[in-house]
Amino acid sequence: MNQIVxxxxxxxxxxxxxxxxxxxxxxxxxxxxxxxxxxxxxxIKKVFSKILEMLFDNDITLQLQIADGYSKGLYKDxxxxxxxxxxxxxxxxKEQLIKQTR
Numbered sequence: 001m002n003q004i005v006x007x008x009x010x011x012x013x014x015x016x017x018x019x020x021x022x023x024x025x026x027x028x029x030x031x032x033x034x035x036x037x038x039x040x041x042x043x044i045k046k047v048f049s050k051i052l053e054m055l056f057d058n059d060i061t062l063q064l065q066i067a068d069g070y071s072k073g074l075y076k077d078x079x080x081x082x083x084x085x086x087x088x089x090x091x092x093x094k095e096q097l098i099k100q101t102r
Contacts, residue, residue: 002058006051010079011067017075021047023054035075055094062087 007022013032021031031050033043054060064083066076 003061004054004058005061005063007063007065008079008083009065009067010070010075012070017072019079021051023047023050035079051090052093055090055097059094060090062090 009020009022011018011020013020016037017035019033019035020028021033022028023031031047033047034040037043051060062083064080066079070076
């Protein structure tokens with residue numbers, strides 16, 4: 001299995017606070033979750049679907065990075081916890097995939 005580290009950057013694009021998942025180098029703006037939008041479910045689904053797809057052949061580690069000058073402390077704390085919880089979920093799903101393929 002390949003080990004893949006996905007950098008997740010907390011930053012601002014325009015007026016929106018976002019998490020940018022560096023999954024696709026050729027299309028870096030493809031996997032972005034807006035933290036200000038109440039209608040971001042499709043963005044979240046797209047990111048998670050891609051991560052799940054990648055899990056079949058890879059071990060995934062998420063690494064949160066906070067953009068230089070980003071100043072919203074509450075978002076920093078929440079996103080750190082969010083990425084930690086997502087990493088736990090990814091690990092649990094990976095274990096289930098391994099069990100199912102045995």
